Amino acid sequence: MDAKRGIGKNNDLMWHLPADMNFFKETTKNQIVVMGRRNYDSIPEKYRPLPNRLNVILTRNKEFQAENCLVFNSLKDCLTHFENENERKVFIIGGGEIYKMALDANCLDEMFITYVDGVFDADTFFPEFDEIDWKSEIIGSQSKDEKHITSFKILHYLRN
Numbered sequence: 001m002d003a004k005r006g007i008g009k010n011n012d013l014m015w016h017l018p019a020d021m022n023f024f025k026e027t028t029k030n031q032i033v034v035m036g037r038r039n040y041d042s043i044p045e046k047y048r049p050l051p052n053r054l055n056v057i058l059t060r061n062k063e064f065q066a067e068n069c070l071v072f073n074s075l076k077d078c079l080t081h082f083e084n085e086n087e088r089k090v091f092i093i094g095g096g097e098i099y100k101m102a103l104d105a106n107c108l109d110e111m112f113i114t115y116v117d118g119v120f121d122a123d124t125f126f127p128e129f130d131e132i133d134w135k136s137e138i139i140g141s142q143s144k145d146e147k148h149i150t151s152f153k154i155l156h157y158l159r160n
């Protein structure tokens, strides 16, 4: 998210930050990624489903299908489906509606949040949450350079 909690605009990301993308790729590799239907739509066709991880889409549309993806009509159904999953983690990977739903449902054990420096005129935001419920640690950072239009820090949060 940017300095005003912005995460997207016009159903797209607002930055290209290869080191952050690489962190996302490595962290979610071989795991389960759960995304909102709009997030799924925003991924260029040639890159979806995201490779080497199980892609799960949430939609209210009971007819919705996407090749090689699992689809659920509620977060509850999705989490129930994976409740006996021992090998892989279930990552909620946005966008804004899905982040909010997961935070409101109180179903998160940990979070990885990249704080991007600057403000990018977003139309979609990461929800407010109570820092008091979490302990956090900085696990990565990147300076502005020729590949990164801005600097950022990555924080890992664990529920208290």
Ligand SMILES: NC(=O)c1ccc[n+]([C@@H]2O[C@H](COP(=O)([O-])OP(=O)(O)OC[C@H]3O[C@@H](n4cnc5c(N)ncnc54)[C@H](OP(=O)(O)O)[C@@H]3O)[C@@H](O)[C@H]2O)c1
Pocket: 001, 006, 007, 008, 009, 010, 011, 012, 013, 035, 036, 037, 038, 039, 040, 042, 058, 059, 060, 061, 064, 072, 073, 074, 075, 093, 094, 095, 096, 097, 098, 099, 101, 124
């Ligand atoms: N920076 C980041 O970390 C990050 C990560 C991911 C995405 N993004 C950005 O976020 C934006 C997309 O976010 P968004 O908030 O517009 O959409 P979203 O959260 O990706 O998806 C919203 C969709 O999820 C489905 N949904 C919502 N609530 C539901 C529920 N209770 N049960 C079942 N399905 C439900 C609905 O699909 P239907 O309409 O099909 O019913 C809804 O339209 C884009 O700009 C994207 O680039 C940023």
